[in-house]
Amino acid sequence: MRIEDVKVFVVNPIAAEKFEGIGHLYRRGGINYVVVKVLTDEGVYGVGEGTLHASELAVVATINHLKELLIGKDPRNTEDIWNFLHRATYWRGGPIFKTAIAAIDMALWDIKGKLANMPVYQLLGGACRKGVLVYRHADGRDPKEVVENVRKWLEQGYKVVRAQMGGYGGSGKLRHEPAEREGLPATTYFEPTRYLLEVPKLFEYLRSELGMEVELLHDVHEQLSPIEAAQLAKRLEPYRLFFLEDPVSPEHKEALAFIRSQTTTPLAIGEIFCDREQVLPLFVNRWIDYIRIAPMHVGGITEAKKIMTLAEPFGVKSAFHGAADLGPISQAAAIHVQMSIPNCGVQEWTDFRSIQVFCDLFPTPCEVRDGYAYPNEAPGLGIDFNEALAERFPYSPVYMPQIRRTDGTVHGY
Numbered sequence: 001m002r003i004e005d006v007k008v009f010v011v012n013p014i015a016a017e018k019f020e021g022i023g024h025l026y027r028r029g030g031i032n033y034v035v036v037k038v039l040t041d042e043g044v045y046g047v048g049e050g051t052l053h054a055s056e057l058a059v060v061a062t063i064n065h066l067k068e069l070l071i072g073k074d075p076r077n078t079e080d081i082w083n084f085l086h087r088a089t090y091w092r093g094g095p096i097f098k099t100a101i102a103a104i105d106m107a108l109w110d111i112k113g114k115l116a117n118m119p120v121y122q123l124l125g126g127a128c129r130k131g132v133l134v135y136r137h138a139d140g141r142d143p144k145e146v147v148e149n150v151r152k153w154l155e156q157g158y159k160v161v162r163a164q165m166g167g168y169g170g171s172g173k174l175r176h177e178p179a180e181r182e183g184l185p186a187t188t189y190f191e192p193t194r195y196l197l198e199v200p201k202l203f204e205y206l207r208s209e210l211g212m213e214v215e216l217l218h219d220v221h222e223q224l225s226p227i228e229a230a231q232l233a234k235r236l237e238p239y240r241l242f243f244l245e246d247p248v249s250p251e252h253k254e255a256l257a258f259i260r261s262q263t264t265t266p267l268a269i270g271e272i273f274c275d276r277e278q279v280l281p282l283f284v285n286r287w288i289d290y291i292r293i294a295p296m297h298v299g300g301i302t303e304a305k306k307i308m309t310l311a312e313p314f315g316v317k318s319a320f321h322g323a324a325d326l327g328p329i330s331q332a333a334a335i336h337v338q339m340s341i342p343n344c345g346v347q348e349w350t351d352f353r354s355i356q357v358f359c360d361l362f363p364t365p366c367e368v369r370d371g372y373a374y375p376n377e378a379p380g381l382g383i384d385f386n387e388a389l390a391e392r393f394p395y396s397p398v399y400m401p402q403i404r405r406t407d408g409t410v411h412g413y
Protein backbone atom coordinates (compact mmCIF):
# COMPACT_ATOMS: atom_id res chain seq x y z
CA MET A 1 0.00 0.00 0.00
CA ARG A 2 1.38 3.39 -1.03
CA ILE A 3 0.60 7.08 -0.56
CA GLU A 4 -0.34 8.51 -3.97
CA ASP A 5 -1.15 12.13 -3.21
CA VAL A 6 -1.45 14.66 -0.37
CA LYS A 7 -3.99 17.43 -0.96
CA VAL A 8 -4.26 20.57 1.18
CA PHE A 9 -7.37 22.76 1.46
CA VAL A 10 -8.18 25.99 3.30
CA VAL A 11 -11.81 26.60 4.20
CA ASN A 12 -13.21 29.65 6.03
CA PRO A 13 -16.94 29.25 6.69
CA ILE A 14 -16.99 31.86 9.47
CA ALA A 15 -15.83 34.88 7.43
CA ALA A 16 -18.95 34.46 5.26
CA GLU A 17 -21.55 34.10 8.01
CA LYS A 18 -21.99 34.77 11.71
CA PHE A 19 -22.63 31.96 14.12
CA GLU A 20 -23.93 31.71 17.62
CA GLY A 21 -21.38 30.00 19.86
CA ILE A 22 -18.25 31.12 17.98
CA GLY A 23 -16.32 33.77 19.92
CA HIS A 24 -16.68 37.37 18.72
CA LEU A 25 -12.92 37.64 18.17
CA TYR A 26 -13.15 35.16 15.35
CA ARG A 27 -15.85 36.98 13.41
CA ARG A 28 -13.44 39.54 12.02
CA GLY A 29 -11.82 37.63 9.14
CA GLY A 30 -13.16 34.31 10.39
CA ILE A 31 -11.09 31.15 10.83
CA ASN A 32 -9.13 29.50 8.02
CA TYR A 33 -9.31 25.77 8.70
CA VAL A 34 -6.48 23.81 7.02
CA VAL A 35 -7.53 20.33 5.91
CA VAL A 36 -5.34 17.55 4.52
CA LYS A 37 -6.42 14.56 2.50
CA VAL A 38 -3.94 11.69 2.07
CA LEU A 39 -4.84 9.44 -0.89
CA THR A 40 -3.56 5.89 -1.37
CA ASP A 41 -3.17 3.55 -4.35
CA GLU A 42 -5.89 1.30 -2.87
CA GLY A 43 -8.58 3.98 -2.89
CA VAL A 44 -8.67 4.43 0.90
CA TYR A 45 -8.04 8.01 1.99
CA GLY A 46 -7.60 9.78 5.31
CA VAL A 47 -8.41 13.30 6.49
CA GLY A 48 -6.40 15.43 8.92
CA GLU A 49 -6.29 19.04 10.08
CA GLY A 50 -3.44 21.55 10.39
CA THR A 51 -5.05 24.84 11.45
CA LEU A 52 -2.68 27.34 13.09
CA HIS A 53 -4.82 30.43 13.54
CA ALA A 54 -3.40 33.53 11.81
CA SER A 55 -0.41 31.50 10.49
CA GLU A 56 -2.39 29.09 8.31
CA LEU A 57 -0.59 29.63 5.00
CA ALA A 58 2.79 28.85 6.58
CA VAL A 59 1.43 25.39 7.49
CA VAL A 60 -0.03 24.95 3.98
CA ALA A 61 3.38 25.74 2.44
CA THR A 62 5.10 23.27 4.80
CA ILE A 63 2.69 20.44 4.00
CA ASN A 64 3.07 21.08 0.25
CA HIS A 65 6.84 20.99 0.70
CA LEU A 66 6.75 17.70 2.70
CA LYS A 67 4.34 16.09 0.23
CA GLU A 68 7.06 14.90 -2.17
CA LEU A 69 8.75 12.99 0.68
CA LEU A 70 5.51 11.12 1.43
CA ILE A 71 4.56 9.90 -2.05
CA GLY A 72 5.25 6.16 -2.28
CA LYS A 73 5.48 5.57 1.49
CA ASP A 74 3.33 2.92 3.19
CA PRO A 75 0.66 4.99 5.07
CA ARG A 76 0.30 2.28 7.74
CA ASN A 77 3.76 3.05 9.17
CA THR A 78 2.56 5.97 11.30
CA GLU A 79 5.42 5.80 13.83
CA ASP A 80 8.17 5.68 11.19
CA ILE A 81 6.59 8.43 9.08
CA TRP A 82 6.25 10.67 12.16
CA ASN A 83 9.92 10.28 13.05
CA PHE A 84 10.98 10.58 9.41
CA LEU A 85 9.11 13.88 9.00
CA HIS A 86 10.31 15.14 12.40
CA ARG A 87 13.93 14.62 11.35
CA ALA A 88 13.56 15.12 7.59
CA THR A 89 14.08 18.85 7.47
CA TYR A 90 16.77 19.01 10.18
CA TRP A 91 15.06 22.14 11.67
CA ARG A 92 12.74 19.96 13.72
CA GLY A 93 10.06 21.23 16.05
CA GLY A 94 8.17 24.50 16.32
CA PRO A 95 4.45 25.19 15.88
CA ILE A 96 4.34 25.42 12.07
CA PHE A 97 6.24 22.22 11.51
CA LYS A 98 4.46 20.31 14.30
CA THR A 99 1.04 21.37 12.99
CA ALA A 100 1.97 20.25 9.47
CA ILE A 101 3.10 16.83 10.79
CA ALA A 102 -0.08 16.61 12.89
CA ALA A 103 -2.32 17.06 9.84
CA ILE A 104 -0.56 14.22 8.02
CA ASP A 105 -0.42 12.02 11.14
CA MET A 106 -4.19 12.38 11.73
CA ALA A 107 -4.89 11.42 8.11
CA LEU A 108 -2.66 8.34 8.43
CA TRP A 109 -4.49 7.23 11.61
CA ASP A 110 -7.78 7.77 9.76
CA ILE A 111 -6.53 5.44 7.00
CA LYS A 112 -5.34 2.89 9.56
CA GLY A 113 -8.74 2.89 11.26
CA LYS A 114 -10.55 2.45 7.95
CA LEU A 115 -8.27 -0.49 7.07
CA ALA A 116 -8.85 -2.10 10.47
CA ASN A 117 -12.58 -1.29 10.31
CA MET A 118 -12.31 0.26 13.79
CA PRO A 119 -12.61 3.76 15.27
CA VAL A 120 -9.15 5.22 16.02
CA TYR A 121 -9.58 5.12 19.81
CA GLN A 122 -9.82 1.32 19.59
CA LEU A 123 -6.39 1.22 17.94
CA LEU A 124 -4.99 3.44 20.71
CA GLY A 125 -5.99 1.05 23.50
CA GLY A 126 -9.79 1.13 23.52
CA ALA A 127 -12.25 3.09 25.64
CA CYS A 128 -11.10 4.14 29.14
CA ARG A 129 -14.42 5.94 29.75
CA LYS A 130 -17.95 6.36 28.40
CA GLY A 131 -17.22 9.84 27.01
CA VAL A 132 -14.91 12.83 27.41
CA LEU A 133 -15.91 15.56 29.91
CA VAL A 134 -16.01 18.98 28.21
CA TYR A 135 -16.06 22.62 29.30
CA ARG A 136 -17.83 25.58 27.73
CA HIS A 137 -17.19 29.34 27.84
CA ALA A 138 -19.41 31.81 29.70
CA ASP A 139 -18.78 35.54 29.53
CA GLY A 140 -20.70 38.69 30.45
CA ARG A 141 -20.39 42.45 30.90
CA ASP A 142 -21.02 42.18 34.66
CA PRO A 143 -21.16 39.36 37.25
CA LYS A 144 -24.95 39.03 36.87
CA GLU A 145 -24.68 38.42 33.15
CA VAL A 146 -21.84 35.90 33.71
CA VAL A 147 -24.04 33.93 36.15
CA GLU A 148 -26.90 33.91 33.63
CA ASN A 149 -24.58 32.60 30.93
CA VAL A 150 -23.07 29.92 33.22
CA ARG A 151 -26.63 28.79 34.07
CA LYS A 152 -27.47 28.46 30.35
CA TRP A 153 -24.70 25.88 29.92
CA LEU A 154 -25.61 24.03 33.14
CA GLU A 155 -29.24 23.80 31.97
CA GLN A 156 -27.97 22.15 28.77
CA GLY A 157 -26.23 19.45 30.85
CA TYR A 158 -22.67 20.79 30.79
CA LYS A 159 -20.73 20.06 34.00
CA VAL A 160 -17.74 22.42 33.70
CA VAL A 161 -17.86 26.10 32.68
CA ARG A 162 -15.12 28.68 32.15
CA ALA A 163 -16.20 32.05 33.57
CA GLN A 164 -14.76 35.32 32.16
CA MET A 165 -15.96 38.89 32.38
CA GLY A 166 -15.58 41.22 29.40
CA GLY A 167 -13.55 38.64 27.46
CA TYR A 168 -9.89 37.84 28.16
CA GLY A 169 -8.38 40.29 30.61
CA GLY A 170 -11.88 41.24 31.77
CA SER A 171 -12.24 44.75 33.07
CA GLY A 172 -8.48 45.18 32.73
CA LYS A 173 -9.23 45.94 29.09
CA LEU A 174 -9.43 49.69 29.44
CA ARG A 175 -10.04 50.83 25.87
CA HIS A 176 -10.01 49.73 22.25
CA GLU A 177 -8.48 51.56 19.33
CA PRO A 178 -9.57 50.84 15.75
CA ALA A 179 -7.10 49.35 13.26
CA GLU A 180 -4.75 51.64 11.34
CA ARG A 181 -6.39 50.46 8.14
CA GLU A 182 -8.98 47.99 6.88
CA GLY A 183 -7.97 44.35 7.35
CA LEU A 184 -5.54 44.94 10.24
CA PRO A 185 -6.38 44.05 13.87
CA ALA A 186 -7.63 46.62 16.39
CA THR A 187 -5.56 47.36 19.51
CA THR A 188 -6.80 46.80 23.08
CA TYR A 189 -5.15 48.52 26.05
CA PHE A 190 -4.81 46.35 29.17
CA GLU A 191 -3.74 47.02 32.77
CA PRO A 192 -3.72 44.20 35.33
CA THR A 193 -4.80 46.09 38.48
CA ARG A 194 -8.54 46.35 37.83
CA TYR A 195 -8.55 42.79 36.48
CA LEU A 196 -6.79 41.49 39.62
CA LEU A 197 -9.31 43.27 41.83
CA GLU A 198 -12.44 42.26 39.92
CA VAL A 199 -11.90 38.55 39.14
CA PRO A 200 -12.03 37.41 42.81
CA LYS A 201 -15.22 39.50 43.22
CA LEU A 202 -16.70 37.80 40.15
CA PHE A 203 -16.01 34.35 41.63
CA GLU A 204 -17.33 35.37 45.05
CA TYR A 205 -20.58 36.33 43.31
CA LEU A 206 -20.64 33.16 41.16
CA ARG A 207 -20.26 30.97 44.26
CA SER A 208 -22.91 32.90 46.18
CA GLU A 209 -25.37 32.38 43.29
CA LEU A 210 -24.39 28.89 42.13
CA GLY A 211 -23.05 27.21 45.28
CA MET A 212 -19.72 25.45 45.70
CA GLU A 213 -20.40 22.23 43.79
CA VAL A 214 -20.58 23.51 40.20
CA GLU A 215 -17.23 23.11 38.39
CA LEU A 216 -15.92 26.54 37.37
CA LEU A 217 -12.62 27.58 35.86
CA HIS A 218 -11.00 30.81 34.73
CA ASP A 219 -8.58 31.62 31.88
CA VAL A 220 -5.92 34.27 32.55
CA HIS A 221 -4.80 33.92 28.93
CA GLU A 222 -1.17 34.62 29.91
CA GLN A 223 -1.97 38.24 30.79
CA LEU A 224 -0.21 38.35 34.18
CA SER A 225 3.34 38.41 35.50
CA PRO A 226 4.30 35.51 37.83
CA ILE A 227 3.80 37.56 41.01
CA GLU A 228 0.40 38.85 39.81
CA ALA A 229 -0.64 35.31 38.84
CA ALA A 230 0.34 34.05 42.30
CA GLN A 231 -1.73 36.82 43.91
CA LEU A 232 -4.76 35.93 41.77
CA ALA A 233 -4.48 32.16 42.31
CA LYS A 234 -4.27 32.75 46.06
CA ARG A 235 -7.27 35.11 46.12
CA LEU A 236 -9.31 32.61 44.09
CA GLU A 237 -8.53 29.71 46.44
CA PRO A 238 -11.73 30.05 48.55
CA TYR A 239 -13.85 29.68 45.37
CA ARG A 240 -12.50 26.19 44.51
CA LEU A 241 -11.62 26.50 40.83
CA PHE A 242 -11.52 23.41 38.62
CA PHE A 243 -8.30 25.03 37.40
CA LEU A 244 -6.73 28.38 36.61
CA GLU A 245 -5.84 28.38 32.91
CA ASP A 246 -2.61 29.85 31.49
CA PRO A 247 -1.75 31.96 34.57
CA VAL A 248 1.53 33.07 32.93
CA SER A 249 3.04 33.00 29.44
CA PRO A 250 5.14 29.97 28.38
CA GLU A 251 8.32 32.08 28.71
CA HIS A 252 7.69 32.11 32.46
CA LYS A 253 6.97 28.41 32.89
CA GLU A 254 9.67 27.98 35.58
CA ALA A 255 7.75 30.56 37.66
CA LEU A 256 4.95 27.99 38.03
CA ALA A 257 7.08 26.51 40.83
CA PHE A 258 6.73 29.77 42.76
CA ILE A 259 2.98 30.11 42.01
CA ARG A 260 2.44 26.53 43.18
CA SER A 261 4.32 27.19 46.41
CA GLN A 262 1.80 29.97 47.16
CA THR A 263 -1.55 28.31 46.39
CA THR A 264 -3.56 25.10 46.12
CA THR A 265 -5.61 26.43 43.17
CA PRO A 266 -5.09 23.78 40.43
CA LEU A 267 -3.05 25.02 37.47
CA ALA A 268 -3.38 24.32 33.75
CA ILE A 269 -1.07 25.52 30.97
CA GLY A 270 0.18 24.60 27.54
CA GLU A 271 -2.15 25.65 24.73
CA ILE A 272 0.72 27.13 22.72
CA PHE A 273 3.29 24.46 23.58
CA CYS A 274 4.18 22.27 20.62
CA ASP A 275 7.21 20.19 21.64
CA ARG A 276 7.55 17.42 24.24
CA GLU A 277 10.73 19.09 25.56
CA GLN A 278 8.60 22.10 26.58
CA VAL A 279 6.08 20.10 28.58
CA LEU A 280 8.31 17.49 30.23
CA PRO A 281 9.65 19.88 32.97
CA LEU A 282 6.03 20.76 33.86
CA PHE A 283 5.40 17.08 34.58
CA VAL A 284 8.59 16.00 36.34
CA ASN A 285 8.65 19.10 38.58
CA ARG A 286 4.93 18.68 39.36
CA TRP A 287 4.21 22.33 38.51
CA ILE A 288 0.78 21.71 36.94
CA ASP A 289 -2.36 19.60 37.28
CA TYR A 290 -3.64 19.79 33.68
CA ILE A 291 -1.78 20.00 30.37
CA ARG A 292 -3.52 22.09 27.69
CA ILE A 293 -1.80 20.84 24.54
CA ALA A 294 -3.82 20.08 21.43
CA PRO A 295 -2.93 17.00 19.36
CA MET A 296 -3.02 19.26 16.27
CA HIS A 297 -0.26 21.53 17.57
CA VAL A 298 2.14 18.93 19.02
CA GLY A 299 2.45 16.63 15.99
CA GLY A 300 -0.84 14.73 15.93
CA ILE A 301 -2.27 11.60 17.51
CA THR A 302 1.09 9.76 17.64
CA GLU A 303 2.77 12.49 19.71
CA ALA A 304 -0.22 13.52 21.85
CA LYS A 305 -0.62 9.93 23.05
CA LYS A 306 3.09 9.83 24.00
CA ILE A 307 2.94 13.18 25.82
CA MET A 308 -0.04 11.99 27.86
CA THR A 309 1.86 8.80 28.71
CA LEU A 310 4.75 10.98 29.94
CA ALA A 311 2.24 12.97 32.05
CA GLU A 312 0.58 9.91 33.60
CA PRO A 313 3.13 8.94 36.32
CA PHE A 314 3.15 12.58 37.51
CA GLY A 315 -0.62 12.72 37.97
CA VAL A 316 -1.11 15.33 35.22
CA LYS A 317 -4.40 15.11 33.32
CA SER A 318 -5.38 16.33 29.86
CA ALA A 319 -7.33 19.56 29.36
CA PHE A 320 -6.88 19.78 25.61
CA HIS A 321 -7.16 23.16 23.91
CA GLY A 322 -10.39 23.34 21.90
CA ALA A 323 -11.26 26.93 21.01
CA ALA A 324 -13.16 27.55 17.77
CA ASP A 325 -9.91 27.89 15.78
CA LEU A 326 -9.29 24.19 16.32
CA GLY A 327 -11.70 22.67 13.80
CA PRO A 328 -13.90 19.56 13.77
CA ILE A 329 -11.26 17.11 12.45
CA SER A 330 -8.68 18.02 15.11
CA GLN A 331 -11.48 17.94 17.68
CA ALA A 332 -12.32 14.36 16.63
CA ALA A 333 -8.62 13.41 16.93
CA ALA A 334 -8.51 14.95 20.44
CA ILE A 335 -11.57 12.95 21.51
CA HIS A 336 -10.13 9.68 20.16
CA VAL A 337 -6.88 10.27 22.11
CA GLN A 338 -8.70 11.22 25.34
CA MET A 339 -11.02 8.21 25.11
CA SER A 340 -7.94 5.98 25.21
CA ILE A 341 -5.82 7.52 28.00
CA PRO A 342 -6.24 6.83 31.74
CA ASN A 343 -5.37 10.47 32.60
CA CYS A 344 -8.13 12.31 30.76
CA GLY A 345 -9.31 15.50 32.48
CA VAL A 346 -11.50 17.73 30.36
CA GLN A 347 -11.77 18.95 26.76
CA GLU A 348 -12.42 22.62 25.91
CA TRP A 349 -15.46 22.48 23.66
CA THR A 350 -16.83 24.15 20.55
CA ASP A 351 -20.12 22.61 19.44
CA PHE A 352 -19.57 22.38 15.67
CA ARG A 353 -22.34 19.81 15.44
CA SER A 354 -24.93 22.47 16.26
CA ILE A 355 -23.87 24.57 13.24
CA GLN A 356 -25.22 23.28 9.93
CA VAL A 357 -22.37 24.47 7.67
CA PHE A 358 -19.84 22.56 9.81
CA CYS A 359 -21.97 19.39 9.57
CA ASP A 360 -22.07 19.83 5.77
CA LEU A 361 -18.34 20.59 5.41
CA PHE A 362 -17.16 17.97 7.93
CA PRO A 363 -19.69 15.11 8.06
CA THR A 364 -19.95 14.68 10.94
CA PRO A 365 -18.50 16.56 13.98
CA CYS A 366 -18.38 14.76 17.36
CA GLU A 367 -21.52 14.80 19.46
CA VAL A 368 -21.99 16.05 23.02
CA ARG A 369 -24.61 14.54 25.33
CA ASP A 370 -25.12 15.64 28.93
CA GLY A 371 -21.72 17.34 29.17
CA TYR A 372 -19.65 14.53 27.60
CA ALA A 373 -18.25 14.30 24.05
CA TYR A 374 -18.35 11.05 22.13
CA PRO A 375 -16.25 9.88 19.19
CA ASN A 376 -18.11 8.77 16.10
CA GLU A 377 -18.04 4.98 15.91
CA ALA A 378 -17.36 4.85 12.15
CA PRO A 379 -13.97 3.37 11.15
CA GLY A 380 -11.05 5.83 11.41
CA LEU A 381 -11.63 9.30 12.86
CA GLY A 382 -15.33 9.04 11.93
CA ILE A 383 -15.31 12.40 10.14
CA ASP A 384 -15.01 13.41 6.48
CA PHE A 385 -14.44 16.55 4.41
CA ASN A 386 -16.68 17.92 1.62
CA GLU A 387 -14.16 19.26 -0.92
CA ALA A 388 -16.76 20.56 -3.37
CA LEU A 389 -18.63 22.58 -0.73
CA ALA A 390 -15.35 23.97 0.65
CA GLU A 391 -14.83 25.89 -2.62
CA ARG A 392 -17.63 28.22 -1.52
CA PHE A 393 -15.68 29.32 1.58
CA PRO A 394 -12.21 30.50 0.45
CA TYR A 395 -9.26 31.76 2.49
CA SER A 396 -9.59 35.20 4.03
CA PRO A 397 -6.60 36.95 5.74
CA VAL A 398 -6.73 36.95 9.57
CA TYR A 399 -4.45 38.60 12.12
CA MET A 400 -4.40 38.05 15.89
CA PRO A 401 -5.83 40.83 18.11
CA GLN A 402 -3.19 43.25 19.40
CA ILE A 403 -2.81 44.18 23.07
CA ARG A 404 -0.68 46.99 24.53
CA ARG A 405 -0.25 48.51 28.00
CA THR A 406 -1.58 52.05 28.41
CA ASP A 407 1.92 53.52 27.91
CA GLY A 408 2.04 51.83 24.50
CA THR A 409 4.24 48.81 25.39
CA VAL A 410 3.40 45.63 23.48
CA HIS A 411 1.63 43.06 25.68
CA GLY A 412 1.09 39.41 24.74
CA TYR A 413 -2.28 38.22 23.52
Ligand code: MG
Nearest residue numbers: 219245246271
Ligand atom coordinates in the same frame (compact mmCIF):
# COMPACT_ATOMS: atom_id res chain seq x y z
MG1 MG B 1 -7.17 29.53 26.89
